[in-house]
Amino acid sequence: MEETVTADRVNLRSLWIWTRGSRGRLLCALLGALAGAGLGLAQPLIVNRTIEDATAGESVFGLLLVLAVVFSGQAALQAWSTFRLDQAGESIVRRLRQAMVDQLLRLRMAVYDRQRLGDLISRTTTDTTLLRDVLATDVANAIVNTIVVVGGVSMMVWLDPLLAAVVVAVTVGSGFVVGVVLKGIRRETVAAQEATGSLAADLERVLSAIRTVRISRAESRESAALAERNEAIYGHNVRAARLSAVVSPAIDLAVQGSLIVVIVVGLSRVSSGHMGVGELVAFLLYVNYLAAPMSGLFDIAPALQTGLASLERTQEVLDLPTETDRERHKPSQTDGSGLLLQGVRFRYSDREILKGASFHVPRNSYTAIAGPSGAGKSTVFSLLGRFHDPTAGAITLDGCDAHTEHTLGEWRARIGLVEQNSPLMYGTLRDNITYAAPDADESWLRQVVEMAGLAALVKRLPDGLDTAVGEHGSSLSGGEQQRVAIARSLLARPEILLLDEPTSHLDSAHEQLLIETLHRISAECTLVVIAHRLSTIQSADQVVVLNAGQVMASGSYDDVRDYLPTQHATA
Numbered sequence: 001m002e003e004t005v006t007a008d009r010v011n012l013r014s015l016w017i018w019t020r021g022s023r024g025r026l027l028c029a030l031l032g033a034l035a036g037a038g039l040g041l042a043q044p045l046i047v048n049r050t051i052e053d054a055t056a057g058e059s060v061f062g063l064l065l066v067l068a069v070v071f072s073g074q075a076a077l078q079a080w081s082t083f084r085l086d087q088a089g090e091s092i093v094r095r096l097r098q099a100m101v102d103q104l105l106r107l108r109m110a111v112y113d114r115q116r117l118g119d120l121i122s123r124t125t126t127d128t129t130l131l132r133d134v135l136a137t138d139v140a141n142a143i144v145n146t147i148v149v150v151g152g153v154s155m156m157v158w159l160d161p162l163l164a165a166v167v168v169a170v171t172v173g174s175g176f177v178v179g180v181v182l183k184g185i186r187r188e189t190v191a192a193q194e195a196t197g198s199l200a201a202d203l204e205r206v207l208s209a210i211r212t213v214r215i216s217r218a219e220s221r222e223s224a225a226l227a228e229r230n231e232a233i234y235g236h237n238v239r240a241a242r243l244s245a246v247v248s249p250a251i252d253l254a255v256q257g258s259l260i261v262v263i264v265v266g267l268s269r270v271s272s273g274h275m276g277v278g279e280l281v282a283f284l285l286y287v288n289y290l291a292a293p294m295s296g297l298f299d300i301a302p303a304l305q306t307g308l309a310s311l312e313r314t315q316e317v318l319d320l321p322t323e324t325d326r327e328r329h330k331p332s333q334t335d336g337s338g339l340l341l342q343g344v345r346f347r348y349s350d351r352e353i354l355k356g357a358s359f360h361v362p363r364n365s366y367t368a369i370a371g372p373s374g375a376g377k378s379t380v381f382s383l384l385g386r387f388h389d390p391t392a393g394a395i396t397l398d399g400c401d402a403h404t405e406h407t408l409g410e411w412r413a414r415i416g417l418v419e420q421n422s423p424l425m426y427g428t429l430r431d432n433i434t435y436a437a438p439d440a441d442e443s444w445l446r447q448v449v450e451m452a453g454l455a456a457l458v459k460r461l462p463d464g465l466d467t468a469v470g471e472h473g474s475s476l477s478g479g480e481q482q483r484v485a486i487a488r489s490l491l492a493r494p495e496i497l498l499l500d501e502p503t504s505h506l507d508s509a510h511e512q513l514l515i516e517t518l519h520r521i522s523a524e525c526t527l528v529v530i531a532h533r534l535s536t537i538q539s540a541d542q543v544v545v546l547n548a549g550q551v552m553a554s555g556s557y558d559d560v561r562d563y564l565p566t567q568h569a570t571a
């Protein structure tokens with residue numbers, strides 16, 4: 001990701017930071033697991049004692065009873081602590097996932113232009129799930145297993161240092177093999193996760209333009225491209241699996257090898273009188289008891305590689321820049337002067353788009369912005385919505401600076417925006433209209449529906465305002481979608497309403513209706529309209545003509561007609 005090239009690599013410390021808020025629960029669970037492990041480690045000693053007492057002809061009933069209690073206690077503690085660890089893992093990942101969701105909603109607009117949405121979604125869902133698996137099962141077990149292994153090895157050393165040294169030597173040898181393959185596993189895992197992100201991003205691209213794909217008969221081509229991504233994921237995962245496969249035999253070698261060596265060496269030490277039979281049995285029980293925790297320790301490494309790779313990918317998202325407020329000054333006295341752009345400059349990377357644009361929009365007026373394609377009209381709207389910040393110049397409303405005298409929230413509360421392809425969202429018509437003002441009262445809602453020319457539609461729909469509009473409002477026509485977007489903006493009572501060619505989807509009858517609506521609206525709020533159609537330009541109180549990022553002229557239609565693109569100047 002472009003913005004994160006300097007981001008630090010994540011490590012176990014980064015994981016530790018995310019445990020904040022769950023550490024108490026984690027500690028309780030770990031203590032429970034450790035108590036269970038302690039009971040497990042005590043069992044071979046009790047068995048040793050039982051064998052010694054039995055061979056000496058003493059009663060072993062009491063010891064067997066203790067053994068049963070210790071065994072049941074261990075099982076209960078293990079079950080309880082496993083659940084608690086899982087729960088703590090889930091709550092850590094819940095926090096991480098929420099942080100990612102919050103981050104994705106607040107990224108700077110320029111970041112959305114550069115990032116692939118499918119990939120961001122994949123990082124928020126797939127990667128956090130992978131991380132949960134690692135946290136919930138592997139990391140916590142690794143801590144317990146480490147302590148069990150240290151405890152078990154200490155007991156072995158206490159029982160017979162020579163045999164213990166043999167077991168440790170076999171284990172360390174296998175551990176070395178495992179260590180060598182880990183790097184490769186991590187490399188392949190990261191690559192597989194990245195390929196999964198790319199697949200999600202490509203799928204999102206194709207599905208969001210499915211009609212274009214169909215009409216272009218591009219299904220097979222897209223399918224082949226997606227198959228390539230799929231193949232890449234397969235390849236990386238298979239290579240990771242091949243490397244992981246080396247890990248299992250290494251673990252088996254350690255366990256089986258240790259058992260065989262302990263039996264062979266142990267029997268000779270028993271026959272030479274250096275060790276009792278009970279001690280050998282206890283030793284074998286330790287080897288057996290430690291097999292699972294040891295293999296768990298070997299397994300944790302590849303799992304941890306996956307988890308760290310996921311954490312790295314989530315961390316990259318969390319490091320992306322978000323929208324921030326500049327330092328805010330005390331607001332000036334409002335003077336009712338309306339909207340003013342003064343010498344506004346703006347550039348996308350190295351290309352200057354606005355080159356000192358200045359114009360004034362009086363309060364409660366209707367201003368059309370016209371000009372050729374690429375002149376910078378939508379860019380002006382982006383700056384008015386504070387989606388981007390000007391590189392120079394100022395935007396003020398009633399004398400108050402948009403950036404230094406308003407927070408983002410305060411500014412946007414004063415602005416309404418209807419984009420050209422106004423996105424409707426999955427839900428009902430009411431959900432869509434009340435999106436910016438969920439608490440609007442019903443009579444204002446009805447008024448707005450009327451104003452936006454939606455009354456007939458609402459009457460016709462089976463459930464009126466509560467009819468579902470489909471994904472992206474697909475059950476409504478383009479013009480209806482646009483009017484819903486206008487209603488949505490109006491309902492929030494903005495002081496300035498920005499409309500990007502609101503008549504683009506309308507036939508001439510509806511266009512006339514909308515123009516009347518716009519005039520009605522401009523009595524209550526200031527209207528700024530990007531105008532492509534002559535009718536929209538002509539009906540405005542003021543026309544601002546933009547060309548190559550500069551204001552060429554402003555005034556009434558008659559004042560500016562010589563500066564308009566030819567198709568608009570011919571009326």
Ligand SMILES: Nc1ncnc2c1ncn2[C@@H]1O[C@H](COP(=O)(O)OP(=O)(O)OP(=O)(O)O)[C@@H](O)[C@H]1O
Binds near residue numbers: 371
């Ligand atoms: N996100 C972006 N990154 C880089 N360049 C951009 C971006 N958005 C727009 N541009 C460029 O900025 C210039 C102005 O674009 P803008 O959309 O403001 O023009 P416009 O006047 O609204 O055009 P149209 O009438 O065709 O919608 C164009 O040349 C465009 O290629």
